[in-house]
Amino acid sequence: MSRKYKVLVVDDSTAMRMLIKASLQDSEFDVVAEAGDGGEAVQSFKVSAPDLVLLDIVMPVMGGVEALGQIMAQDKNAVVIMVSSLGTEDAVREALKTGAKNFLQKPVEQESLLKILRNTVDLFMGR
Amino acid sequence: MGAKFIGQFLLEKELITREALLAATEQQLRVNLTLGALAVAKGFLSEAQADAINLEQQRSDKRFGEIAIARSMLNSQQLDELLLAQKAQRVFLGEILIQQGHISREKFEAELVLFNQEQERSAELVKVNLHSLPQYGVIEDFLDMTLKILLRVAKEQVKITSVGYTALQCAYTFAQRVKGDQQFDYVLALPENMVRILCQNFLRIDCAVVNELALDAIGEVVNIISGSGCAKLSARGKEATLDPPRVISGAAPANAVCIGMSSIEADFEVRFYF
Numbered sequence: 001m002s003r004k005y006k007v008l009v010v011d012d013s014t015a016m017r018m019l020i021k022a023s024l025q026d027s028e029f030d031v032v033a034e035a036g037d038g039g040e041a042v043q044s045f046k047v048s049a050p051d052l053v054l055l056d057i058v059m060p061v062m063g064g065v066e067a068l069g070q071i072m073a074q075d076k077n078a079v080v081i082m083v084s085s086l087g088t089e090d091a092v093r094e095a096l097k098t099g100a101k102n103f104l105q106k107p108v109e110q111e112s113l114l115k116i117l118r119n120t121v122d123l124f125m126g127r
Numbered sequence: 128m129g130a131k132f133i134g135q136f137l138l139e140k141e142l143i144t145r146e147a148l149l150a151a152t153e154q155q156l157r158v159n160l161t162l163g164a165l166a167v168a169k170g171f172l173s174e175a176q177a178d179a180i181n182l183e184q185q186r187s188d189k190r191f192g193e194i195a196i197a198r199s200m201l202n203s204q205q206l207d208e209l210l211l212a213q214k215a216q217r218v219f220l221g222e223i224l225i226q227q228g229h230i231s232r233e234k235f236e237a238e239l240v241l242f243n244q245e246q247e248r249s250a251e252l253v254k255v256n257l258h259s260l261p262q263y264g265v266i267e268d269f270l271d272m273t274l275k276i277l278l279r280v281a282k283e284q285v286k287i288t289s290v291g292y293t294a295l296q297c298a299y300t301f302a303q304r305v306k307g308d309q310q311f312d313y314v315l316a317l318p319e320n321m322v323r324i325l326c327q328n329f330l331r332i333d334c335a336v337v338n339e340l341a342l343d344a345i346g347e348v349v350n351i352i353s354g355s356g357c358a359k360l361s362a363r364g365k366e367a368t369l370d371p372p373r374v375i376s377g378a379a380p381a382n383a384v385c386i387g388m389s390s391i392e393a394d395f396e397v398r399f400y401f
């Protein structure tokens with residue numbers, strides 16, 4: 001494993017963040033920060049400067065798509081993968097249009113999460 | 128009331144006692160070995176390997192054999208041998224009840240026929256009642272996802288037992304607002320033990336009491352069901368979006384559509400508040 005990638009995990013559900021962290025344990029992806037809503041995510045993105053963001057959509061206060069817009073405004077090269085239960089055409093289109101690099105519909109299984117992270121790294125971060 | 132399995136059916140008819148049913152199901156667990164245990168017994172796998180496969184199995188939809196072959200821990204010949212052995216040693220609950228002298232073979236066989244008839248009748252009735260609901264389309268999509276997601280994330284085999292407008296008394300009620308072309312709350316009403324079991328299976332941790340984390344976990348399960356339901360609506364050209372899930376209390380509204388559900392563990396309800 002050549003390097004570790006810093007990951008920010010954003011989800012309003014503590015349980016879901018636990019599951020994602022458990023899935024990434026012992027992989028090349030290191031969860032360096034967590035956030036529970038969109039506002040926190042934007043703040044945490046500034047502070048933790050992650051290589052990748054896993055971003056939920058359905059969250060209280062500020063939803064994921066709005067947070068995505070603010071993150072992309074901070075850093076137009078941000079690599080954000082949406083991880084959401086909401087697998088509607090509108091949600092996917094909206095997220096990709098706003099700058100998300102990829103979209104994973106919940107439930108999240110370890111295998112598919114690692115696969116989408118690795119694909120995204122290959123495509124956008126030229127490892 | 129849809130009978131869950133033959134043991135429950137016999138118990139409800141007072142043909143066997145609770146103790147007899149418990150003893151028989153325990154015996155069944157003892158004698159019916161899992162593929163992992165059989166593989167260890169035959170020396171095909173180490174215990175650590177079997178555990179690793181079981182763990183992965185809990186996290187995915189895959190079967191034990193599929194994982195073992197993908198990981199080159201078993202070859203297909205060994206798997207065939209294990210499956211045959213499992214089939215050969217498999218003992219059904221009825222057989223154990225008969226052997227343990229809780230019911231005669233003649234009586235059991237007669238009851239099994241009645242049980243199968245009742246199962247068919249109640250499945251038919253549920254289907255007819257569901258179709259007669261005015262919001263059938265949406266309800267069908269969300270019920271379908273409820274069954275699939277509960278099986279996928281919480282390994283819980285569930286079936287629909289009733290359709291109606293009366294709400295069951297449940298300890299915990301989770302709701303999520305669906306908005307768009309149609310607005311309603313998708314609601315999951317669960318007794319306490321079901322919250323703990325779902326949490327345990329979803330997070331793969333011990334859940335002895337219902338705490339914040341358990342409620343959060345079930346909220347997320349509801350969110351995954353609703354999100355998948357919305358995806359189905361979207362595939363049919365409808366717009367749908369979600370508010371975050373929440374825990375609610377109080378009685379169900381009068382116009383709530385209540386779908387009775389049943390798993391081995393408990394009875395619970397899926398409701399739609401239009």
Ligand SMILES: [Mg+2]
Binds near residue numbers: 011059
């Ligand atoms: Mg969420």
